Amino acid sequence: MKFTVPFTLLIIISLSAFSQSFTISGKITDEHNKAIPFASIYIKNTTKGTSANSEGEYGLQLKPGTYDVQYKAVGYQQQNRKIELNKNQSVNIVLQTETYQLSDVVVKAGGEDPAYAIIRKAIKKRKSHLNEVDAYTCEVYIKGLQKLLAAPKKFLGFDVQKATREMGLDSNRRGIVYLSESESKYSFMKPDKVHEELISSKVSGSNQAFSYNRASDIQVNFYENIQNWGGLSLRPLVSPIADNAMFYYNYKYIGFTTENGETVDKIKVIPKRGYDACFQGYIYILENSWRIYGLDFFITKKQNINFVDTLKVSEQFIQVNQQAWMPSSVKFEFTGGLLSFKVGGYFISVYKDYDLNPKFDKKEFKEVMRVTKESNKKDSAYWANERPVPLTEEEKTDYTKKAVLAKKRESKQYLDSLDKVNNKFSLLNLTYQSYRHVNRYDHEYYNLDAIFPSIRFNTVQGFNLNYGASFSKQIDSTTNKYLVVGAKAGYGFSNHKLTGSIYAGVPAGSYNLGFNAGSEIVDLNNHTPVSPLINSVYSLFERQNYEKLYQKQYVSVSASKRITGGWMASGYAEWADRKSLANSSNYSFFNPGNRDYTSNNPFTPTFDSPLFADNQSFKVTLRTTYDFSDKYETYPTGRRYLPSKYPTIGLTYTKGIKGVLGSDVDYDLLAADISKSNINAGVFGQTSFFVGAGKFLNNNSIFYPDYKQFTGNQILFSGTGINSFLLLNYYTYSTYTKYIEGHLEQNFSGFFLNKIPLLRKLKLQEIVDINYLSTPTLKNYTELGVGVQYLGFRLMYGKSFNSGSNTNSAIRIGVSF
Structure with a gap:
């Protein structure tokens, strides 16, 4: 069919009018001319509507037609307006304060308020x-x-x-x-x-x-x-x-x-x-x-x-x-x-x-x-x-x-000028705070550690410097992935040993790759249960050297990726040349009680003897976890997977391989764990737990750094992680056979203390911890901890139950942010 031009224009005009919308707008006030914020405006018998703003103003866009508009707010009498909309209209509404009538109910003295019957229904x-x-x-x-x-x-x-x-x-x-x-x-x-x-x-x-x-x-x-x-x-x-x-x-x-x-x-x-x-x-x-x-x-x-x-x-x-x-x-x-x-x-x-x-x-x-x-x-x-x-x-x-x-702010000129101001370098400032050089426009970041906080003390190295620098750059803006490279250099002023290492993290498709190499002096316990800073304070002021160390020269590579949903997998391979170390410094600021430092061998505290023979190792670790969740959020930068309401299970296998690059180790460790944090326990707060067990399938040739280690604690300050102990020795209960450990924590979130006057104002959360460990040499070691937490600060009293020297009690302070 062929349309004439006038008829075509008529149709276009008609369609335009049909698709046109008009707006009802105005202000909603009470009988005293005060704005009613966030009142509701809805078309009767529909779910099309809007809300007034904080000043009572509203606007509702509709097709031409006749509408029954309802205006209501909690505590006010609803108003209905029939509006014929063929142009933009201003409709101001005054809502009267609702008058609530009392029912013809006689309430006798001591009788129940009628509200209870309604609430029960x-x-x-x-x-x-x-x-x-x-x-x-x-x-x-x-x-x-x-x-x-x-x-x-x-x-x-x-x-x-x-x-x-x-x-x-x-x-x-x-x-x-x-x-x-x-x-x-x-x-x-x-x-x-x-x-x-x-x-x-x-x-x-x-x-x-x-x-x-x-x-x-x-x-x-x-x-x-x-x-x-x-x-x-x-x-x-x-x-x-x-x-x-x-x-x-x-x-x-x-x-x-x-x-x-x-x-x-x-x-x-x-x-x-x-x-x-x-x-x-x-x-x-x-x-x-x-x-x-x-x-x-x-x-x-x-x-x-x-x-x-x-x-x-x-x-x-x-x-x-x-x-x-x-x-x-x-x-x-x-x-x-x-x-x-x-x-x-x-x-x-x-x-x-x-x-x-x-x-x-x-x-x-x-x-x-x-x-x-x-x-x-x-x-x-x-x-x-x-x-x-x-x-x-x-x-x-x-x-x-x-x-x-x-x-x-988003212009290159502004970002460069901002960087110029903030990137000013001062050697004096670098002594106590780190320096960060930023190129915001190109998403490049250079970091230098602060000098003074990089100085530590331990009895193996004496005073030592462990200084680092790093560089990161965004390499994919759509997925927000970064390339990270860095280096560290260290020197012990007492043992005169120079150390250094380099590292890199590289995203490659769905994989995250890592590379590390160098020479380091590291904790015998691979959990690093006592920080170098805390150990420095205890050594210099209390003459208690808890940290025990060894030296390794190493090369390692790692890779991790998400297989699907809540299924993660990672692999790690390391070659290392490992040496026992002895104390080289007897210095401290104070010596309360004429204490002597313990040796660097936790099993012979009164004299230094090598904990293990010098050796080389090549090991491969494979780990996989699954949290039963396939839910995720999608952003322009990629997917973010959500945690499951179910526990996460993990399986880890470590193989020490003899003969590869001169490796002296030969062992197999298979371990499994299950954990979940912050389980909703209703009015009783939140529950967290961790259970792990493992067995060395063979231990033909194994050295102390290869043992299964645990996160113990021997000082006033403790960690707050779910799989840490309150009182366990850092080193002496590591095992090369088999183990089972369990941790349960209940945060009552103020259920009890909130009922006590004055104390309730402190917003304290009651914490109860139960920790358990059993190995062939330490059977059924149990800890009970009770305490309180405020924000990230925690005060706990812990008591252990076992035998002999394993029975202990102490106060612990935890900090986490």
């Missing part, structure tokens, strides 16, 4: 509401904002004024430090499978960064008995409608109102004990169905939360079909501070376009998150058209101002 229906939706998809918009509210000009020598000025904050060091928006397609399938695809991402102050906003991170579900909020609170928070909620909460009936023909009961939730991991605030329950209609909760420092002083969470629900209600918006607001710094901000997520009957292939959920390189390339016109929550004037200004800064 909600608890009874909790499981059915939790499981009523088998799968769904939706679109999620998230906006996150964090502001610095107060800060000192300087902090511990750091120029805060300069740093905040470079970040675009005002002269009083106040302003937005993080502003980001994102749009995601979110998919869920019972019981816990999720997939999220980042559709668009915008970060103020960077044209290259991707938003940290994740729909899965901001999701809450109060139909679950407990809320696990990661680093914010080590203790899980109890839902006000959990199965055991009556043990934790008191309830007060405020009244009821009617919305959309439904009766909504407002109930105040109050923790029975102020310091329990519980919420305070209001929950709104729909009668008859006994589901959550909305909630407005908060928690404070009393709940032992980290980083913030107060956290508010608000959630509103929308009816998607006759059987299901889903979240329409979730908002987190927070304020907090540390020392002289104060921060505040919010995250809000808006949900729309629910599909409760999607068709999924389970394989889709192997990928939990997808972020494509195109997602942060959307321009301002796209965001002006798609953004459901309008920007405030402050947010508009921040985007505009920081866009100029971002363009400047």
